[in-house]
Amino acid sequence: MEAKFTKASTLKKLIEAVKELIDECNLECSSTGITMQAMDSSHISLVSFELLAEGFEEYQCNQNISIGINLGTLSKILKSASSDDSIRIFTDENIESITFEFINNEKSIKSTYEIKLIDITGDPVGIPETEYSVTVSMASTEFSKICKDLGVMGETVKVEQKDKKVIFSTSGELGTGSIEINEGENIDESTTTKIESNENIELSFALRYLTLFSKAAPLCENVTLSLELNVPLVVEFPIGEMGALGSIKYFLAPKMGDEDEEEDAEEEMEEWNN
Amino acid sequence: MEAKFTKASTLKKLIEAVKELIDECNLECSSTGITMQAMDSSHISLVSFELLAEGFEEYQCNQNISIGINLGTLSKILKSASSDDSIRIFTDENIESITFEFINNEKSIKSTYEIKLIDITGDPVGIPETEYSVTVSMASTEFSKICKDLGVMGETVKVEQKDKKVIFSTSGELGTGSIEINEGENIDESTTTKIESNENIELSFALRYLTLFSKAAPLCENVTLSLELNVPLVVEFPIGEMGALGSIKYFLAPKMGDEDEEEDAEEEMEEWNN
Amino acid sequence: MEAKFTKASTLKKLIEAVKELIDECNLECSSTGITMQAMDSSHISLVSFELLAEGFEEYQCNQNISIGINLGTLSKILKSASSDDSIRIFTDENIESITFEFINNEKSIKSTYEIKLIDITGDPVGIPETEYSVTVSMASTEFSKICKDLGVMGETVKVEQKDKKVIFSTSGELGTGSIEINEGENIDESTTTKIESNENIELSFALRYLTLFSKAAPLCENVTLSLELNVPLVVEFPIGEMGALGSIKYFLAPKMGDEDEEEDAEEEMEEWNN
Structure with missing residues (x-):
């Protein structure tokens, strides 16, 4: 090679x-x-x-x-x-x-x-084909900022899409925080927020992981979030310097309830392994 | 509100x-x-x-x-x-x-x-009206630098005003340090040092507090020190971005002797409470 | 004075x-x-x-x-x-x-x-006059970078000069690293690499010390390494802002074998003391 x-x-x-x-x-x-x-x-x-x-x-x-x-x-x-x-x-x-x-x-x-080189065992997971009812394309710097800013207030982020806007919100001991992004208002055209949606949706995720995903922001000025009920979120960054002939994707299962969420998420992802 | x-x-x-x-x-x-x-x-x-x-x-x-x-x-x-x-x-x-x-x-x-909101008890202190025999207006960046630089050498700063100059000095284990500023020599007009004085004065202060006060330097390019014997120093920064329709003031009692100074200072400030 | x-x-x-x-x-x-x-x-x-x-x-x-x-x-x-x-x-x-x-x-x-002032005892060492068979003049920023980069991989650097090129190399647990510099290729004329050599040479040094020496890089855009078998390396930086009417020199004995090198080096340098 x-x-x-x-x-x-x-x-x-x-x-x-x-x-x-x-x-x-x-x-x-x-x-x-x-x-x-x-x-x-x-x-x-x-x-x-x-x-x-x-x-x-x-x-x-x-x-x-x-x-x-x-x-x-x-x-x-x-x-x-x-x-x-x-x-x-x-x-x-x-x-x-x-x-x-x-x-x-x-x-x-x-x-x-x-x-x-080192020996690493483990078979790749089969990622099922999925139709997502909502996709949001936005500036990757804004995605990073949302993760960082809400991380001050809470550990779980609720992502809510309705009426061509997306609201990221969290709450914790200090209080609550919420960040709203609207379609099309961004002044810089190449990173204008675009929302494609068949229905309203509301999902919760562990903010810590979204923050780790946002480390990919330098790879591309845009990021796409794909959302669907009961299905892992996909956060995708094309690789700009390879003319988008490459991309990186992160998958994260939504939180199901108030307790044992990490276990739920783990089970969800583990299913793909079987 | x-x-x-x-x-x-x-x-x-x-x-x-x-x-x-x-x-x-x-x-x-x-x-x-x-x-x-x-x-x-x-x-x-x-x-x-x-x-x-x-x-x-x-x-x-x-x-x-x-x-x-x-x-x-x-x-x-x-x-x-x-x-x-x-x-x-x-x-x-x-x-x-x-x-x-x-x-x-x-x-x-x-x-x-x-x-x-949180509940905080405690009545505001009544600050007595005072005539100050010396006021020094200077660039707030210079005030910050003086605090930081002298902090390397000592814990107490002596402020001495005579003959249209102000000398900040300190001494410690490593040696002594002294910084002299003179009226009117600063090239940038808006931050020229101005000294108004009815008499010579010499007061000592805990450098640690002046350094904490200097955190306000970004609020305004100028700071005013008001000095009077046996009365707390006032360090005042107008708030530039509010067109000076706002200001922040710090008060610090002078050190009285070589021992128990912090106690002295504490007593001095506590008096205002009563 | x-x-x-x-x-x-x-x-x-x-x-x-x-x-x-x-x-x-x-x-x-x-x-x-x-x-x-x-x-x-x-x-x-x-x-x-x-x-x-x-x-x-x-x-x-x-x-x-x-x-x-x-x-x-x-x-x-x-x-x-x-x-x-x-x-x-x-x-x-x-x-x-x-x-x-x-x-x-x-x-x-x-x-x-x-x-x-403090009292420091200790007589200056007599540094013997030495002819060096190889001298390498290079950009001091490159010298710094070589020390820093190889420091990630190992603790000892081998310096090898042959055919108008110098190879710095190291190896450690993670793998091996090697950096080659060639005479004359540097685009910026004032820091072009120059190699003067009577014979090929290969010497090893403790990378940690070379890294400490490279702290002098801001003093001058060029550094000269002087190499000779069984003799301490000299790393010399002229002091640019004094019009080279000043310079700083570092001396480091080569590593002799695989064990007890620091002791060898210490003995080598101590000899100068006697």
Whole structure:
């Protein structure tokens, strides 16, 4: 396997977007590109990404291989790369290690890091095809801000869609907080809020996970939330620097009641495993 | 009660200027505006502010009410406001809660936070009218820097005024430090140092408190120190963004001798209570 | 003794460059300038600097004197100086204290700090004259980056020079890292990498010390490494703001084998003491 990212920042942002949810993962490489899928360590949420071969500056892979890596190690190595460096990654012949080569065309410097692959067991989950009755597209910076701001007041966020507006709200010991976004009012056209909806909906989620998902905001100026009753929420960020020939998706089951919610959510996600 | 700040930054800076001195306070609202007065938790210094009705974008209050709030909670909520948001605040009918509404005209977002009021007992102190023999007006950034720089060397600052100059000095284990400011030399006219003086004066203060007072520097580019023998120092910042239709004042009793100074200062301030 | 730095930043950067290696030191002042030499507290490396009288805005010293100072204290005081302040330093008549005067011509402020001198024993080491078979001149920012980046992967750096290129490499639990710099390719002419070499060389050093040496990078845009078998490495930064009429040098013995290296290094440096 050999692949080249034009900008190191793409891979840096991608790893930052998953490393707080999962410690290690298998990159599944094939001739069509690289995919990854993993449940977070508490088995509440699922994250997956897909990088299509056409989205790389160069990409070549003649067999299906699994590249097991520790994301903490990878994140440390990537700190060495300037955002404008290009990155070439390749495996050795026996697929026992992976090498990261950072190339900075303006300087006389070339950095190379080689790390041993690790064995990670676990089959990918089958994600069922779902029709979502509500999809909301909004600026990813606004999504991040909503998660951060409401996180001050509570732990659970209620997402309510009606009449072309979406209300995120929470309550806690200090009081209540609520943030309303309306379709179409955003001044910057490329990130205007768009709401597609067949019916009104009201779902609750663990704010902590949405906040972790929002770490992907630097990957794209837009994010799409897909909502459906009794079905995990999908938070999707296209990868802007790959011309959207790649994307990252997070799945999180809604909270069912007032007690044992995390267990409910865990069961919901576990079902996909079976 | 209902009031509107054109810029969230005004309220943000005001709360930052008091929250390290006091944990909670009563906002006293009347038809003429909002006032607040509280001693710091160690009863050494006193802080008060006044926001005149005319200084708000909108203001309306038909009865005298006390709004008891925790400043830590308020500070957390205000973190959500962008500096350019406008803030509308209002109490509910039974005056049991206060709501903060942040409005950003450029975005399709509206945030609302509601917190329960708390009961705080304690009567306001009567501050005696005083003639000060020396007043010094200077750039608030310079005042902040003096507190921070001398804080490295000592715990007590001596303020000495003579011959149209003011000398702030301290000494400690490491050595001595002294900073001299002269009238009129500052290049930027609006913050030129001005010294009005009937006599020479020399007073000592706990540097820790002056440093806490200097947190108000972002509210105004100028600060005025009023000094008089055996009387608490007044450090006053007009609130620039309210067109000076508001101000915050800090009072701190001078140190009397080498021992038990904090007790002296505490007694001095306590007298006002009786 | 009396000396004046045109820019406070020169002295600030110089102190930052040594304060993590040594806690206190003697500034040796004579009519020709100021020198300093000290081993780090673990006796592994040696640091020295020289500031020629002509490099100061003003300099005057009629007798040879030792000024013993604590670098932590000095660093704290220098935090008060703006980079554009000029600094005048002078000793009192009995050479018991040193005074730092920060002058800001644009403001009406003058700050003065006086600290007591301390007694530090210890004779300066005689550094033997050495011919180095390899010298590498490179951008100091690149040197810093190499130390920081490789520090993620290992504790020892191997420096290898052959064929007009220099390879810095390390290995550790996570994997291996290597950074290659080539002569002449750097786009910015003033910091182009230059390699002078009589023979190929390969030496290993404790990365931790090189990283500490790289704190001097703000002093100059270039750094020179001088390498010779079985002889301490020299890392030299001219002091840019003194028109190179001053420089700081760090010495570090190479690692000899796989075990007891620090002891070897210590013995190597101790030899200079005898």
